[in-house]
Amino acid sequence: MPLQPVSRRSVPDEVFDQVLGEVVDGAIGAGEPLPSERRLAEVLGVSRPAVREALQRMAQTRLLDVRHGGTTTVRDFKRYAGLDLLPRLLVRGGEIDTAVARSILEARLVVGPGVAALAAERGGPALEATLTETLDALAASEDDVDRQVQALAFWDQVVDAADSMVFRLMFNSLRAAYEPALAALAPLMAEEVGQVGAYRVLTAAIGSGDPDTARAAAEHVLRPATTSILSALTALEES
Amino acid sequence: MPLQPVSRRSVPDEVFDQVLGEVVDGAIGAGEPLPSERRLAEVLGVSRPAVREALQRMAQTRLLDVRHGGTTTVRDFKRYAGLDLLPRLLVRGGEIDTAVARSILEARLVVGPGVAALAAERGGPALEATLTETLDALAASEDDVDRQVQALAFWDQVVDAADSMVFRLMFNSLRAAYEPALAALAPLMAEEVGQVGAYRVLTAAIGSGDPDTARAAAEHVLRPATTSILSALTALEES
DNA sequence: CAGGTCAAGTGGTCTGACCAGTGGGTCGCC
DNA sequence: GGCGACCCACTGGTCAGACCACTTGACCTG
Numbered sequence: 001m002p003l004q005p006v007s008r009r010s011v012p013d014e015v016f017d018q019v020l021g022e023v024v025d026g027a028i029g030a031g032e033p034l035p036s037e038r039r040l041a042e043v044l045g046v047s048r049p050a051v052r053e054a055l056q057r058m059a060q061t062r063l064l065d066v067r068h069g070g071t072t073t074v075r076d077f078k079r080y081a082g083l084d085l086l087p088r089l090l091v092r093g094g095e096i097d098t099a100v101a102r103s104i105l106e107a108r109l110v111v112g113p114g115v116a117a118l119a120a121e122r123g124g125p126a127l128e129a130t131l132t133e134t135l136d137a138l139a140a141s142e143d144d145v146d147r148q149v150q151a152l153a154f155w156d157q158v159v160d161a162a163d164s165m166v167f168r169l170m171f172n173s174l175r176a177a178y179e180p181a182l183a184a185l186a187p188l189m190a191e192e193v194g195q196v197g198a199y200r201v202l203t204a205a206i207g208s209g210d211p212d213t214a215r216a217a218a219e220h221v222l223r224p225a226t227t228s229i230l231s232a233l234t235a236l237e238e239s
Numbered sequence: 240m241p242l243q244p245v246s247r248r249s250v251p252d253e254v255f256d257q258v259l260g261e262v263v264d265g266a267i268g269a270g271e272p273l274p275s276e277r278r279l280a281e282v283l284g285v286s287r288p289a290v291r292e293a294l295q296r297m298a299q300t301r302l303l304d305v306r307h308g309g310t311t312t313v314r315d316f317k318r319y320a321g322l323d324l325l326p327r328l329l330v331r332g333g334e335i336d337t338a339v340a341r342s343i344l345e346a347r348l349v350v351g352p353g354v355a356a357l358a359a360e361r362g363g364p365a366l367e368a369t370l371t372e373t374l375d376a377l378a379a380s381e382d383d384v385d386r387q388v389q390a391l392a393f394w395d396q397v398v399d400a401a402d403s404m405v406f407r408l409m410f411n412s413l414r415a416a417y418e419p420a421l422a423a424l425a426p427l428m429a430e431e432v433g434q435v436g437a438y439r440v441l442t443a444a445i446g447s448g449d450p451d452t453a454r455a456a457a458e459h460v461l462r463p464a465t466t467s468i469l470s471a472l473t474a475l476e477e478s
Numbered sequence: 479c480a481g482g483t484c485a486a487g488t489g490g491t492c493t494g495a496c497c498a499g500t501g502g503g504t505c506g507c508c
Numbered sequence: 509g510g511c512g513a514c515c516c517a518c519t520g521g522t523c524a525g526a527c528c529a530c531t532t533g534a535c536c537t538g
Contacts, residue, residue, distance in 0.1 A: 010521065012295070036488060047523045049288055052489085056251070056292055057299050061323070062415060068247070068489050069530030082323050082412040084300070089404055103403035110353030118345060164342035165328055170409065173321040176301060247530095249490065275519060286492045291520085307520050308499030 011046050015054035018044070023063060023074050024088055030076035034064065037072075061085065083173035087180070098233045104174075105226045109219065111170065112155075116202060116218035117211035118162035127161050128207030135203060139196045144186040147193040152178070154199065158206065192225035250285050254293035257283070262302060262313050263327055269315035273303065276311075300324070322412035326419070337472045343413075344465045348458065350409065351394075355441065355457035356450035357401035366400050367446030374442060378435045383425040386432040391417070393438065397445065431464035 022028045034040070037055065041048040055072060058064045062080040066072045077085060090100045119127070131154060138150035152175065159171045178185070198221045205217035261267045273279070276294065280287040294311060297303045301319040305311045316324060329339045358366070370393060377389035391414065398410045417424070437460045444456035
């Protein structure tokens with residue numbers, strides 16, 4: 001195992017994670033009040049500003065309802081949380097939540113082709129060359145992890161070409177969730193990124209400028225791994 | 240204009256918005272350093288904890304890179320921001336960014352049918368009744384704004400039925416962005432929510448359990464308003 | 479019993495201090 | 509003169525304690 005940067009978790013980070021854990025794991029439940037900042041500070045053995053910072057960060061992501069003068073209450077994260085909570089929901093209690101994993105694959109399969117279609121409509125003449133270059137790097141790579149990185153770069157360029165702020169922001173969040181786990185997931189996704197041919201077809205389709213062709217080609221890239229992992233997950237659930 | 244709750248912006252909120260403005264409007268640019276916390280506190284006339292809280296909140300959304308001992312630098316929000324930044328990007332400099340508005344409509348058109356298809360696959364027998372109930376409320380409503388609320392409730396139930404965490408989280412972010420502007424956008428979207436018939440067809444399609452039918456029906460609900468607003472935006476851009 | 483009053487508890491903010499990590503400049507050695 | 513180790517100034521990280529602003533509910537008053 002290669003050397004890794006030591007993780008330097010700040011005190012507010014720690015508090016944030018702990019409180020988030022209470023909320024996500026249901027120990028506190030939507031609508032229930034949180035202990036006061038002073039009390040939390042005392043219990044956790046940290047200063048009040050540290051607690052405050054953590055709670056404010058949670059409030060920013062709509063996980064808490066902080067009211068001046070009143071008690072801070074927990075909101076229903078399933079109804080209010082954004083995509084940034086995805087990593088935390090994917091691994092709940094040390095285990096991978098298969099339902100969440102499934103939803104990621106399904107969403108990929110819905111959004112990916114849509115983005116590819118937009119990219120086909122809007123991608124300029126230079127796009128196909130850029131994509132091809134990335135694919136060449138992908139094809140030349142010998143390492144699973146590096147292939148993942150290249151595939152991610154490929155999709156990044158497709159999203160750029162789609163020229164859609166919403167899809168760009170979605171992609172940013174999903175990438176932020178995916179990258180930390182990239183090494184762990186590389187073997188699982190190896191099948192997909194090994195199909196350089198399918199990627200080349202997709203590149204040509206996007207370059208052709210026809211949205212429907214691009215949509216179909218993207219689905220052809222994403223479908224196989226989606227299906228096989230999905231059925232693996234189903235088998236896992238039953239065991 | 241009806242009475243509204245007075246907005247009580249906290250000091251860190253104010254700082255957050257100001258710094259965010261500098262970043263989003265490009266006054267500081269990706270990679271450039273931010274003034275030190277002490278300096279910012281001095282310039283803005285607030286305490287350092289207030290500045291600190293604002294900066295930490297921005298760091299949490301991947302907009303800043305804060306390093307202990309080093310200088311805090313601005314990250315490229317287009318590459319790292321999540322969906323929560325959408326409202327801020329939609330109205331830049333007091334004006335609506337038509338490109339962003341366009342991307343919202345396009346994303347709706349891609350994701351909506353996908354969600355509907357999943358809902359058709361997974362929705363239980365009670366789903367159709369629940370959706371019909373919401374549609375009855377929508378049909379009975381006389382107010383544009385209230386119709387928007389009902390339509391939102393309808394899609395909320397569809398997303399629930401799709402049983403997909405990723406789409407749920409996406410929907411949460413989009414709803415959080417949409418709701419504050421709901422009253423302003425109601426006239427624009429009135430055409431869509433007026434088509435109760437299309438919604439009923441969609442409900443039946445979802446109830447039938449056939450994903451493809453549901454997908455097509457959802458597109459039929461979303462397409463007309465999407466097309467008309469899109470062309471209005473194009474006209475706006477050219478003027 | 480309705481109304482206003484008030485006190486306790488909560489979050490909001492500030493001050494000032496000190497700890498901890500970074501980076502550039504400086505000084506001394508080769 | 510070149511180069512390395514050291515040091516210090518500056519950055520963010522954390523804390524303690526105080527006070528302000530707001531909400532709530534108990535209490536008191538009419």
